[in-house]
Every structure is written in structure tokens, then in C-alpha cells.
Amino acid sequence: MANTASARKRIRQxxxxxxxxxxRRSRVRGFLRKVEQAIAGGDKSQxxxxxxxxxxxxxxxxxxGVFHANTVARKxxxxxARIKALGAAAQA
Structure with missing residues (x-):
């Protein structure tokens, strides 16, 4: 257990x-899930x-600081790219 006042404050923070x-992480996952479902459904505009x-x-x-910037860029x-491929597959 924290002994100093500053340590106790850091625990609260x-x-x-x-x-x-x-x-925030949960909220982001929900947004990503909606994108994944739309891709799985094959609806490009959605x-x-x-x-x-x-x-x-x-x-x-x-x-x-919840996700690293490169992780977000990669996702x-x-x-x-998957959405773009979805349109190409529909035209072919």
C-alpha cells in the first residue's frame, strides 16, 4: 500500500x-465492429x-494515448484497403 500522500494521489489518478x-477503448472497438460488419455484409457505401x-x-x-499512433494508422x-477491394470485387 502507498505510504506517502503523493503515492496515494497517483493511485487515485x-x-x-x-x-x-x-x-474509450471499448467505444473504439464498437466503431470497428460496425465497420467489420459492413465489410462482411458486402455493402461498400455502408x-x-x-x-x-x-x-x-x-x-x-x-x-x-489509448492506442499507439502507428497502430491506428495500420488499422x-x-x-x-478492404473496403476498396470490396468495390473492386463487386465490379468484377
Whole structure:
């Protein structure tokens, strides 16, 4: 257990931050799930709309330190590539 006042304060801060980060991570996962479902459904326009809604959430999570910036960039890149391929598969 923490002995100093500053250590006790750091524990309180960490608990608050953990709750906040967990909520943000969960929210981002929900947005990603909607994109994945739209891609699985084969609806390109719906997938694009879902990605457009998810992108700011992912970027915000990166700036808040919940996800690493490169992780967010990689996820967005892969999702947009899959959506783009979805359109190409429909035309072929």
C-alpha cells in the first residue's frame, strides 16, 4: 500500500485514467465492429460511412494515448484497403 500522500494521489489518478481509457477503448472497438460488419455484409457505401465515423474516434484514442499512433494508422489503412477491394470485387 502507498505510504506517502503523493503515492496515494497517483493511485487515485491511475484508477480514474484506467476507467476513462477502458471506456474509450471499448467505444473504439464498437466503431470497428460496425465497420467489420459492413465489410462482411458486402455493402461498400455502408462500410465507407462506418469507417468515416470510426476514423475520428481512432485518431482521438491515439492522441489520448489509448492506442499507439502507428497502430491506428495500420488499422485505418487495412480497413480502407478492404473496403476498396470490396468495390473492386463487386465490379468484377
Amino acid at each position: 491511475t484508477e480514474k485514467r484506467t476507467i476513462r481509457n477502458r471506456a 462500410a465507407q460511412d462506418a469507417l468515416k465515423a470510426a476514423q475520428p474516434e481512432l485518431q482521438r484514442a491515439a492522441t489520448k 485505418l489503412s487495412r480497413l480502407s
